Amino acid sequence: MQSTTFLEQLKQGFMPILASEHGKDVDYFILIIHWLMAALFVGWMAYFCYALFRFRKSANPKADYVGAKGTLANNAEIAVVIVEAVLLIAFAIPLWAKAVEEFPKESNATVMRLVAEQFSWQARYPGKDGVFGKQELKFVSDKNPLGYVEKDPAASDDRLSPPKDIHVPLIPIELDERNKRKPLSDEQKKVLKEVAEPYDNNKNGQLDTNEREKLTANDHKKLKDAGIALTFKPVIIHLTTKDVIHSFKVTAVRMTQDCMPGMSIPVHFTPTRVGKFNITCAQLCGNGHASMNALFVVDSPEDFDKWLAERTTSAAGGAPSFE
Amino acid sequence: MQSTTTTTTLDTHDHAPHHDPGFLRSYVFSTDHKVIGIQYGFTALMFLLFGFLLVMCMRWQIAKPGVPIPLVSGLLESLLGDVAKGGVMSPDLYNSFGAMHGTIMVFLAIVPLAFAAFGNFVVPLQIGAVDMAFPRVNMVSYQCFAGGGVVMFVSFFIPGGAAQAGWTSYSPLATIVPTHGQTFWLIGMVLLITSSLLGAVNFIATVIQLRAPGMTWMRMPFFVWTQFVTAFILLLAFPPLEAAGILQLVDKVLGASFFLPTGLVVSGKLYDVSGGGSPLLWQHLFWFLGHPEVYVLILPAMGVVSEIIACNTRKPLWGYKSLVYSVLAVGFVSFIVWAHHMYLTGMGTKISTFFQTTTMIISIPSVIILTCLFMSLWGGSIRFNTPMLFALAFLPMFGIGGLTGLPLGFNFSDLHLHDSYYVIAHFHYVVAPGTIFALFAGVYFWYPKMTGRYMSETLGKIHFWGSLIGMNLVFMPMFFQGLYGMSRRMSDGGATYALSNAANEGVVTALTGTVIKMNVFITHAAFLLLLAQIPFIINVFMSMFNGKKVESDNPWQATTLDWQTPTPPPHGNFTKEIVVHRGPYEYSVPGHPTDFTPQNAPEPKLVK
Amino acid sequence: MSHDHSSSHDPSHVDHNSPEYIQKTIKKYLAVGGILFGGTVLTVAMYYVHIPSVFWTVTIALLIATVKAGFVAAVFMHLSDERKMIYGVLICTVFFLIGLMGLTLWAMNDFPFFTLVDGKPA
Amino acid sequence: MEIPYAVKPRPDTGLYNAKLGIWLFLASEVMLFGGLFSSYILLRVGADLWPHGMVSIPVGTFNTFVLIASSVTVVMSWASLKLGRLGDFKKYMALTIACALGFLGVKSFEYHAKFTHYDVWFKDAATAEKYFKAAYGEEKGVEAARKLFVERFHLHNTKAVYEANQVQLPGHLEGNPLFATHRSLASAKKETFQFTPDAPFGTHDHPKPIEVKLSDVERLSAYVPKHSTYFAIYFTITALHGLHVLGGAIVLAYFLFTANTWWKKNPEQLANRVEVGGLFWHFVDLVWIFLFPIIYLL
Numbered sequence A: 001m002q003s004t005t006f007l008e009q010l011k012q013g014f015m016p017i018l019a020s021e022h023g024k025d026v027d028y029f030i031l032i033i034h035w036l037m038a039a040l041f042v043g044w045m046a047y048f049c050y051a052l053f054r055f056r057k058s059a060n061p062k063a064d065y066v067g068a069k070g071t072l073a074n075n076a077e078i079a080v081v082i083v084e085a086v087l088l089i090a091f092a093i094p095l096w097a098k099a100v101e102e103f104p105k106e107s108n109a110t111v112m113r114l115v116a117e118q119f120s121w122q123a124r125y126p127g128k129d130g131v132f133g134k135q136e137l138k139f140v141s142d143k144n145p146l147g148y149v150e151k152d153p154a155a156s157d158d159r160l161s162p163p164k165d166i167h168v169p170l171i172p173i174e175l176d177e178r179n180k181r182k183p184l185s186d187e188q189k190k191v192l193k194e195v196a197e198p199y200d201n202n203k204n205g206q207l208d209t210n211e212r213e214k215l216t217a218n219d220h221k222k223l224k225d226a227g228i229a230l231t232f233k234p235v236i237i238h239l240t241t242k243d244v245i246h247s248f249k250v251t252a253v254r255m256t257q258d259c260m261p262g263m264s265i266p267v268h269f270t271p272t273r274v275g276k277f278n279i280t281c282a283q284l285c286g287n288g289h290a291s292m293n294a295l296f297v298v299d300s301p302e303d304f305d306k307w308l309a310e311r312t313t314s315a316a317g318g319a320p321s322f323e
Numbered sequence B: 001m002q003s004t005t006t007t008t009t010l011d012t013h014d015h016a017p018h019h020d021p022g023f024l025r026s027y028v029f030s031t032d033h034k035v036i037g038i039q040y041g042f043t044a045l046m047f048l049l050f051g052f053l054l055v056m057c058m059r060w061q062i063a064k065p066g067v068p069i070p071l072v073s074g075l076l077e078s079l080l081g082d083v084a085k086g087g088v089m090s091p092d093l094y095n096s097f098g099a100m101h102g103t104i105m106v107f108l109a110i111v112p113l114a115f116a117a118f119g120n121f122v123v124p125l126q127i128g129a130v131d132m133a134f135p136r137v138n139m140v141s142y143q144c145f146a147g148g149g150v151v152m153f154v155s156f157f158i159p160g161g162a163a164q165a166g167w168t169s170y171s172p173l174a175t176i177v178p179t180h181g182q183t184f185w186l187i188g189m190v191l192l193i194t195s196s197l198l199g200a201v202n203f204i205a206t207v208i209q210l211r212a213p214g215m216t217w218m219r220m221p222f223f224v225w226t227q228f229v230t231a232f233i234l235l236l237a238f239p240p241l242e243a244a245g246i247l248q249l250v251d252k253v254l255g256a257s258f259f260l261p262t263g264l265v266v267s268g269k270l271y272d273v274s275g276g277g278s279p280l281l282w283q284h285l286f287w288f289l290g291h292p293e294v295y296v297l298i299l300p301a302m303g304v305v306s307e308i309i310a311c312n313t314r315k316p317l318w319g320y321k322s323l324v325y326s327v328l329a330v331g332f333v334s335f336i337v338w339a340h341h342m343y344l345t346g347m348g349t350k351i352s353t354f355f356q357t358t359t360m361i362i363s364i365p366s367v368i369i370l371t372c373l374f375m376s377l378w379g380g381s382i383r384f385n386t387p388m389l390f391a392l393a394f395l396p397m398f399g400i401g402g403l404t405g406l407p408l409g410f411n412f413s414d415l416h417l418h419d420s421y422y423v424i425a426h427f428h429y430v431v432a433p434g435t436i437f438a439l440f441a442g443v444y445f446w447y448p449k450m451t452g453r454y455m456s457e458t459l460g461k462i463h464f465w466g467s468l469i470g471m472n473l474v475f476m477p478m479f480f481q482g483l484y485g486m487s488r489r490m491s492d493g494g495a496t497y498a499l500s501n502a503a504n505e506g507v508v509t510a511l512t513g514t515v516i517k518m519n520v521f522i523t524h525a526a527f528l529l530l531l532a533q534i535p536f537i538i539n540v541f542m543s544m545f546n547g548k549k550v551e552s553d554n555p556w557q558a559t560t561l562d563w564q565t566p567t568p569p570p571h572g573n574f575t576k577e578i579v580v581h582r583g584p585y586e587y588s589v590p591g592h593p594t595d596f597t598p599q600n601a602p603e604p605k606l607v608k
Numbered sequence C: 001m002s003h004d005h006s007s008s009h010d011p012s013h014v015d016h017n018s019p020e021y022i023q024k025t026i027k028k029y030l031a032v033g034g035i036l037f038g039g040t041v042l043t044v045a046m047y048y049v050h051i052p053s054v055f056w057t058v059t060i061a062l063l064i065a066t067v068k069a070g071f072v073a074a075v076f077m078h079l080s081d082e083r084k085m086i087y088g089v090l091i092c093t094v095f096f097l098i099g100l101m102g103l104t105l106w107a108m109n110d111f112p113f114f115t116l117v118d119g120k121p122a
Numbered sequence D: 001m002e003i004p005y006a007v008k009p010r011p012d013t014g015l016y017n018a019k020l021g022i023w024l025f026l027a028s029e030v031m032l033f034g035g036l037f038s039s040y041i042l043l044r045v046g047a048d049l050w051p052h053g054m055v056s057i058p059v060g061t062f063n064t065f066v067l068i069a070s071s072v073t074v075v076m077s078w079a080s081l082k083l084g085r086l087g088d089f090k091k092y093m094a095l096t097i098a099c100a101l102g103f104l105g106v107k108s109f110e111y112h113a114k115f116t117h118y119d120v121w122f123k124d125a126a127t128a129e130k131y132f133k134a135a136y137g138e139e140k141g142v143e144a145a146r147k148l149f150v151e152r153f154h155l156h157n158t159k160a161v162y163e164a165n166q167v168q169l170p171g172h173l174e175g176n177p178l179f180a181t182h183r184s185l186a187s188a189k190k191e192t193f194q195f196t197p198d199a200p201f202g203t204h205d206h207p208k209p210i211e212v213k214l215s216d217v218e219r220l221s222a223y224v225p226k227h228s229t230y231f232a233i234y235f236t237i238t239a240l241h242g243l244h245v246l247g248g249a250i251v252l253a254y255f256l257f258t259a260n261t262w263w264k265k266n267p268e269q270l271a272n273r274v275e276v277g278g279l280f281w282h283f284v285d286l287v288w289i290f291l292f293p294i295i296y297l298l
C-alpha cells in the first residue's frame, strides 16, 4: 500500500503510466490539444478581465453604440478553424487509422479471445495451432454455458485464463520501420547482429528486453539509420461479451473498446513494458460494474510460458463466437 | 416610451375576460402562456433541486463508500427498503440515482426550465404576441410533462426501484435489469417527448405566425432565435428517440428483441428471447436525439445570456447577424454529429472520420457565438447586477466546457478519455455552471416582470459567489481524475481500482491516493454548492412578498417588447397596439434622449 | 369571434377558394384516387409475377410506393401549391431523415474488416 | 382576447395557424416513422433469415383500397364544405369514418388470426422428425416440413442444409387459445396438447391434429412480438399506425358531430379544421402506402 503525493502526480503530467506503443501518440495528442485550449482560454480570459474592468459603469458611464472594431475576433476564429483542421487531418485521422484499424498479421501477434460477462473477464488462448476450438449454441448447457464443441481437435490445446487474471507476453521483435513494419531485410539483420553482438548473452542474434536497455546512444543511432525499429510482438484481442455491453479499458495501454453482445470486435496494441495493470470495465453493466476489474499482466516470455503451461482447457466458460 | 417611468398595474376588471375564471382555470388548467411558463418553471426548479439531492447522495457514496449517508439514511431506508439497507447506498440504488439524476436534470429540469418556462413566458412577449398560437395545446403539453414527471418520480418507490441503466438506457442492460423501473422510465419518456413535441409545434407556429407588425426576422431578439432553433431540434430529433423508446418498451414488456442479439447468456442461462436484434441500433437512435439534445440545453441559455449582456452593457450585441447564422448552423449540424458518443463501439475509420469532421465543424459556430458575446463587452457601460454576474460567469464556464469537448471530439484522444470523469467534467461545465448559471441569470432578470418586485441583490450576490466557487471546486478536479483514468458510474468511487486496495498490490496504474482523496474534496465542495443555493431559495420566495417594488414597467430599461407591457402582464399581454420600428438592441443610439430605444417606440426627437 | 362567412379576400387566394376552382380540383381528386388504386394493383401484381432479382423487386415496389405517396402529398395534401414556409419545414425534415437513415446504415456497415467473422482473420 | 390568424391566413406567410401547426406535427411524424423504418431496414438487413408470406396479401390489399378510398372521401368532404354543401360533407365524412372502422376491423381480425397461430420448435432433430412424420405422413413428413421452412424464408437459392431441429412446425392449438406459451401450458398441468399443423406448402390439405408431448417441445410461441423480430416489428409499426387511424377517426367523428354548430358559427373555420384533420388523415394513408409493400410484399 502506498500513496502518491500530489507533486509526484504532477511530475507524471496527470497521465497514468504508459505501457503501449501507440499510447505515446495518444498522450502527445492530448497534450497539444490542451496547449491549444489553454492558449485560447488564457487569451480570452485576459481580454475578458480587462474589458470588464475598463468598461465598468463607474469608469465608462456612456456606452459606445458601435463597440469593438477591428479584426481580432475574426482572426481568432480563423485561427481556431485552422488549428482544428490540422489536428484532425494531420493527427487524429491517420493516428486512429494506424492504431485502431491497421491490424498486424495474426501469425505475427499474440492472439486471444477475451470474454466479458457480468461481472468478470476471461481469456482464451488458441494454443500452438493458432486456432480456437469451435462453439455451437446447441451445446449450451449449465455446464457448458457457451456451447464449446468438446470433441473439436482445435480445442485440445486451447488454454483458458482464470477469471480476472489475463496475461500477455512481452516478446521483443525487430521490424523494418521504413517498410511499414515489415520483417527485417537480410541487410538489416546483419546490422542488427553487429549491434547486438556485445550484449547478446544467449547468442540468438536478437536483443531481449533486458539487453535492449544496455544499448548506447550510438547503438540506437546505428539501428535507426538502418531503419530498424526495436519493438514488441503486438497483441490482438477479440472482444466479446456473453450478456450486456461492457467496455475493455486498460489505462496503461490507452485503449478503450466496447464489448458488444453478438459481435466479436478485435483490438490490437503493442505492449512496451512488463507489469501489472488494471482492466477497467468502462461501460455501465449492472450493479457489479464498479468491481468488474481484472488484472492485465504483461509478462516476460518465460513467465508467460510458465503461466500458460499451468492453465487447462475447459469447455466451460470462455469466449463465445458469433457465426 | 410611456410605460418606462410608471408602473401600470392593471385593474383586472378592465382587461381580463368578463368573468372571473376561478382558481382551477387561472392556475391549474390555465391556457395563458405566462401562467403555463410559471408552472413549468416552478416544477422544473423543484426537479432541479431533487436532481441535486439525488447526486448529493451519490457524492457521499463516492467519497465514503459503504458509510451510511448522514441525515437522510433513516429516511432512505424507510422509503426505499432493502436497496438502502442501513442507510448505505447499494450499487443498485447508486445506479438508480445516477440514471435518474441524468434523466431528471436533462428532461425534467433543464429542458422545461430553459425551453418551456422561459420560452413560454418570454417569447410571446418578445415578439409582441397576445399568447401562444395554440393555447390549449400549450396546456396539454404542460400536463403531459407533469404526467411524465409523476411517472418518473413514482418509479423510485416501486419494488426494485427506478431505472438503473444510466440516462442513456443502453440495451441489453436496460432490458435485462430485473426492475420495472425501466418500464416506468420508458413510459415517462414517451410522455415527456410528447410534451416537448407539442411544445415545439406551438413555439414554431407562434414565432412564425404571431410576430407583431414590423417584427421582421432580423428584428427578433436573439433569445427568440435560440428558442426557435431549439424548437426545431426538439421537433425533429425527439421522434426517433420516441420510436426507440417504443421499441425498447416492446422488448421490455412483450419480450421482443429489437435490441437483443441472438445467443445472450445471462447468469449462465441462455436468455429466452428470439434474438436477432442490435444493441447498436438503440445507441444510434438514442444519440440521434442525445446530441441535438445537448444543444437544446445550451441554446436557450445562450439566448438568455445575450439578452442580459446587451441590456447591462447598454450597447447593441456585437455581430447580431453572425449570432443568428451561427445558431442556425448549430441547429443544422447538430443532427449529424451524434456518433461521436460511439467512437469506441467498434466503428471504422471512414465513418468516425465523418463524425469527427462534423464535430469539429459544429464547434466553430459555438466559437463564433462566444466570440460575439465577448466582443459585445467592448465599449459598454457595464452594470454588475446579479443577473449580469451570472450571465458573465456563463462565458468562461461554457468556454471551459466547450473547449474540453474538443479532446473528446477526436476519436484518438477519446480512446483514453471515453467514459472517464473527464467526460463528466466536460459536460457538467457546460450544463451546470453554464446552463444553470444562465437560467439563474434569467430568473433574476425576469423576476421583476413576473412579480413586480426585484429579487434581493445581497442574497443574489452571495448565491452567485457561492455557486461560482462551488461549481469550480466540484468539477475542475474531475478533469484530473478523468485524465488519470478514473471511470464514471462507479458506485464505489473507484475504490476497486485504488492503490490502497490490497488486490492492487503491484498494479502500477491503480488510482493514486490523490485521485481518491479528490472524491472527498469534491463531495465537500458539492456540499458548499448546496449551501450556496439556500439564499436563492429564500430569495425566490421572500422577494415575492417583500422584495423591492419595481419603479417602472421597464426596470432594467431594456429595449425588447417583453418590457413594454404592464407588470405583471395581463391576459392578452399588451394594452396598446404594438408596432415594431427597429432592431432588438438599440441601446445608446447616438443622439437619442435615453440610452435605450424600445423596439416599439416611435421615432424619437433627436437631441443635439 | 369573427362572423365573416365569405371566403378570403386576399387576392392571391381568390381562385383557390372559388367554387369553380374547387369543382375542377374534385376531378383531380378522383383521378388521383384512380391512380392510387391502379398503383396498388400494380404492386400486388408484381408480387405474383415474381421478379427473380431481389434488388429490382425492392426498387420497383418502393418506386411505385413513392409515386403513390407523391400523388397523395401533392394533390390530396395540396403540397403542389403550398406556401414557402411549409416547403422549408419539409426540406429540413427530409434532410434530417436522410441523415438518420443514411448515416445509421453506413455506421452499422463500416467496421474494421474482420469484426464479425468469428474472430478469425479474413 | 383572440389569437390572430386562427382562421384567416397571415398575409406574409399565407397560412393560418393550424395549418402550419399540423405540418410541423407531420414533420415530427415523418421522423417518428422514419426512425421505425430505419430500424426495420437495419434489423432486416442484419438478419440471417427473414420470413415471407406470413401475412395475407389479399387482406392487406383490401385494407389498402379501404384507406385509399377514405383519403378520397376525406378530401371530397373538405371540397364539399368549400362549395357550401354541408349535406355532402356529412356524407363523405361518414364514409371516411366508416372506412376507418372497416380498416381497424380487418386489422383486428388479422391480429386475432396471428395471436392464435403457433410455431413449435422441438427439442432435437430426432423428435422433430417423429412429429413431422405424424403430421404429414411417414414418407413425405420431413420433406413437407422442410418445404414449409424453405418457402417461409425464401431459401431456394442457398445451398445451406437446415437441420431438422431448426425447422419449426406451424399450426393451431386445440381450442384456439390466445398467447399460449410453453410455460402457460406447463402451468396448466398439461403433459400433451393437440396440435393441428398447417397445410403442406402449395396445398389446401387439412392435416389431422397430432398429439404433442410438452416435454418434446423446446419452444412454443404464438405469432406475437416475442415470436421473432419480424413479428415484433410488424406488430409495433402496424399497431402504431392503427393508433393513428383510431385517433384520426375520433377527431374526424368529432368534426362530423359538431358540424352543424360550427357551420352556423363559422363555416370557414370548420373548413379549416376539416382541412387540417384531412392532412393528418392523408399522412396516415401515406404511411400505409409504404407499409403495405414493405410488410406484406417484400
Ligand code: HEA
Residues within 6 Å of the ligand: A040, A041, A044, A045, B168, B294, B295, B297, B298, B340, B341, B359, B360, B362, B363, B364, B366, B367, B370, B371, B395, B396, B398, B399, B400, B401, B402, B403, B405, B406, B408, B409, B410, B414, B417, B418, B419, B423, B426, B427, B430, B431, B435
Ligand atoms: C449542453 C450540453 C453540451 C454541449 C454544449 C456540448 C458541447 C460539445 N461536446 Fe459534449 N457532451 C455533453 C453535453 C454537451 N456537450 C454530455 C451531456 C455528454 C455526455 C453524455 C453521456 O455520455 O452521458 C457529452 C459528451 C461528449 C462527447 C462524448 C465523450 C465520450 O463519451 O467519450 C463528445 C465527443 O466528441 C463531446 C463533444 C462536444 C463538443 C465538440 C462540443 C462543442 O459543441 C463545443 C463547442 C464549444 C467550444 C469549442 C467553446 C468555444 C469557446 C471559445 C473558443 C472561447 C474560449 C473562451 C474562454 C474559455 C474564456 N461531448
Ligand code: HEA
Residues within 6 Å of the ligand: B045, B046, B048, B049, B052, B055, B058, B059, B098, B099, B101, B102, B103, B105, B106, B110, B165, B166, B167, B168, B297, B424, B428, B431, B432, B433, B436, B474, B488, B489, B490, B491, B526, B529, B533, B536, B537, B540
Ligand atoms: C442538465 C444536466 C445536469 C446537471 C445540471 C447536473 C448537475 C450536477 N451533477 Fe450531474 N449528471 C448529468 C446531468 C447533469 N448534472 C448526467 C446526464 C449524468 C450522467 C448520468 C449517467 O451516468 O447516466 C450526470 C452524472 C453526474 C455524476 C457522475 C456520476 C457517476 O458517473 O457515477 C456526478 C458526480 O459527481 C454528478 C454531479 C453533479 C453535480 C454536483 C451537479 C450540480 O451542478 C448540481 C447543481 C444544482 C443546482 C445548483 C441546483 C440549484 C437549484 C435549486 C436549489 C432549485 C431552487 C428551487 C426553488 C427556488 C424552488 N453528475
Ligand code: CUA
Residues within 6 Å of the ligand: A116, A117, A118, A119, A245, A246, A247, A281, A282, A283, A284, A285, A286, A288, A289, A290, A292
Ligand atoms: Cu462490465 Cu461495467
Ligand SMILES: [Cu+2]
Residues within 6 Å of the ligand: B290, B291, B294, B338, B340, B341
Ligand atoms: Cu454530443
